[in-house]
Amino acid sequence: MNLDALNKIATAMVAPGKGILAADESSGTIKKRFDQIKVDSTADNRRDYREMLFRTKEAMEKCISGVILYDETIRQNAKDGTPLVRLIVEAGSIPGIKVDAGAKAMAAFPGEQVTEGLDGLRERLAEYYKLGARFAKWRAVIDIGLGGDRAIPTYGCLRANMHALARYAALCQEASIVPIVEPEVLMDGDHDIDRCFEVTELTLGLLYEELYFARVPLEGTILKPNMVIAGKKSAKQASTAEIAEKTVKCFRRAVPAAVPGIVFLSGGQSDEEATENLNAMNAGYRKIMPWALSFSYGRALQAAPLKAWSGKAENVAAGQRAFLHRAKMNGLAQLGTWSAALEKAA
Numbered sequence: 001m002n003l004d005a006l007n008k009i010a011t012a013m014v015a016p017g018k019g020i021l022a023a024d025e026s027s028g029t030i031k032k033r034f035d036q037i038k039v040d041s042t043a044d045n046r047r048d049y050r051e052m053l054f055r056t057k058e059a060m061e062k063c064i065s066g067v068i069l070y071d072e073t074i075r076q077n078a079k080d081g082t083p084l085v086r087l088i089v090e091a092g093s094i095p096g097i098k099v100d101a102g103a104k105a106m107a108a109f110p111g112e113q114v115t116e117g118l119d120g121l122r123e124r125l126a127e128y129y130k131l132g133a134r135f136a137k138w139r140a141v142i143d144i145g146l147g148g149d150r151a152i153p154t155y156g157c158l159r160a161n162m163h164a165l166a167r168y169a170a171l172c173q174e175a176s177i178v179p180i181v182e183p184e185v186l187m188d189g190d191h192d193i194d195r196c197f198e199v200t201e202l203t204l205g206l207l208y209e210e211l212y213f214a215r216v217p218l219e220g221t222i223l224k225p226n227m228v229i230a231g232k233k234s235a236k237q238a239s240t241a242e243i244a245e246k247t248v249k250c251f252r253r254a255v256p257a258a259v260p261g262i263v264f265l266s267g268g269q270s271d272e273e274a275t276e277n278l279n280a281m282n283a284g285y286r287k288i289m290p291w292a293l294s295f296s297y298g299r300a301l302q303a304a305p306l307k308a309w310s311g312k313a314e315n316v317a318a319g320q321r322a323f324l325h326r327a328k329m330n331g332l333a334q335l336g337t338w339s340a341a342l343e344k345a346a
Contacts, residue, residue, distance in 0.1 A: 001173045006220030007260065009134050009178045013094060013222055014261030014292035017331045018065035022265075022298035023050055024098035024137065025070060033302075039311030043072065051078045051087070052309060053302070056320040056327075060091035063327035068096045068137050068180075068296070074128065085132040096135040096180070097128045099168070103141040111147025112157040115140050115164055118171075125175035135178035137224065138168040142185045144199055144231065153199060158206050166210035173220055180263070180296070182224040183207050187267045189231035193238040197228045197250050204254035218258040224296050225251075226267050227277055244280035248289065257290035264293070266300035271326060272343060274300040275333045282336030294334045301326050 013020060025033065031041035039045055050073055054060060067088050074097055076084050085095045101117030115138065125136065140161035142153050165181045172179035183203050185196060204225070211218065228247040230238050238246070251262065266274035274297060281293050295301075304326055309319030332338040 001220075002176065003217050003220050005176065006173060006178050006217075009094060010220055010222050010260040013065050013135065013178070014263065014294045015065050016292075017335050018063055019295035019297070019330055019334055020066045020068060020096070020263050021053065021064050021301055021327075022068045022137075022296050023053065023070070023073065023302070024068040025298065026102070027072070033306060034311070037306060037310045043076075045311060046072070047076045047084070048079070049306070049309060049311075050076075050084060052316050052319050053305065053323055054084060054087040054091065056323050057091065059320075059324040059327035060088070060093055063331035064091070064093050065294075066094040066096050066135060068098055069133070070098055074131050074133060083132075089132065094134050095132045096137060097133040098139075099124060099128070099136045100138040103139070106157055106160065109147065109154060109157050111145065111152050112143065112154065113141050114157065114160050118164060118167055121168065121171050122175070125171060125177055129175055129177060133177060135180060135222070136168075136172050137180040137182060138165055139182040139184055140165055142183060142199065142203055143188065144185065144191045144195060145189045153203075158203055162203070162206040162210040165207060166214035166216060169211060169216045169221060170214045173216060178220055178222060179216075180222045180224045181207060181211070182265065184265060184267070185226045187226065187229050187231055187269075188233075190233040190235070191231040192234050192236050193228060193230040193242060193246060196226075196230065197246050200226065200228055201250050201254050204251070208254070208256060218256055219260065221259060223255060223259055223262045224265055225262065227264055227269075229267070229269070229277075232268055240276055240280050243277050244284055247277075248281055248285045252289070255291065259291050261292035261294055263296035266295075266297045269300065271300045271303055275329050275338060275343070276340075278330065279333035279336055279338035282334060284336075286336055292334075295330045297330065301330065
């Protein structure tokens with residue numbers, strides 16, 4: 001492991017004005033999204049859609065630091081035969097790969113899940129490195145609510161998921177790949193923002209304990225968490241200012257300064273909400289944060305271009321314009337210079 005090389009990649013992933021495009025939807029997830037626009041989820045259609053994004057030159061060069069790919073995508077070629085990975089690299093972005101096998105029901109823990117995929121991971125990482133991946137992603141899913149007759153998340157669920165994340169991270173660094181560790185506290189449910197704060201702080205505390213025990217140098221990692229936010233079904237929704245204040249407070253308590261950057265997932269937020277909340281953190285608290293705050297959005301970057309494209313070759317330019325707009329807005333939010341006026345101007 002060359003920690004300096006890993007740190008260089010991790011730092012580039014949170015470069016000023018840039019963030020990560022999460023294009024790692026599983027076959028099932030992208031089918032659901034294609035169903036919404038009445039497009040068959042074939043290998044060619046999936047390739048054409050992602051190629052459209054990766055060929056949006058201005059967005060990729062100026063706003064996207066890295067792209068998380070799915071196993072199928074990292075092996076695909078564009079229509080002209082160019083590997084999709086090469087399109088990403090030529091745009092000055094870094095290819096990454098999703099490596100977990102998904103969250104599965106956890107035995108003896110009703111309502112909770114544990115992410116699988118450690119078996120054979122060392123060998124898969126070696127292959128992905130040869131295919132061009134320089135960072136990876138593993139997602140743990142933490143729900144808030146009731147599991148049977150008890151409150152969740154339980155300590156057992158949290159510990160199992162954070163231990164798996166640490167083992168994955170150590171294997172990534174061994175393979176010269178930067179691990180994105182993603183402990184997502186879901187915003188489903190009716191919990192308020194204070195309950196989310198409590199669970200997120202506990203989750204992060206256990207994560208960094210496990211990373212320490214696994215001998216994972218934090219300088220060669222990136223954190224991809226949820227924002228501290230109320231559940232979608234909560235009767236008490238928090239303001240942008242409160243989300244920013246409590247998210248920064250929580251992360252300053254729990255995330256070591258050695259971590260180069262934090263790239264938030266959008267969760268169930270709308271495109272504009274995800275952008276506005278990230279901007280509020282950077283605009284209001286940049287001077288007191290030891291790490292860069294950026295984005296690693298999937299739907300919040302892709303919903304608009306997917307709809308504009310709708311599977312038609314004649315709509316590629318419209319899809320690229322929509323992607324460029326969302327990429328620009330989030331790039332500004334990473335700098336803390338986004339505004340509602342800029343959002344509406346385009």
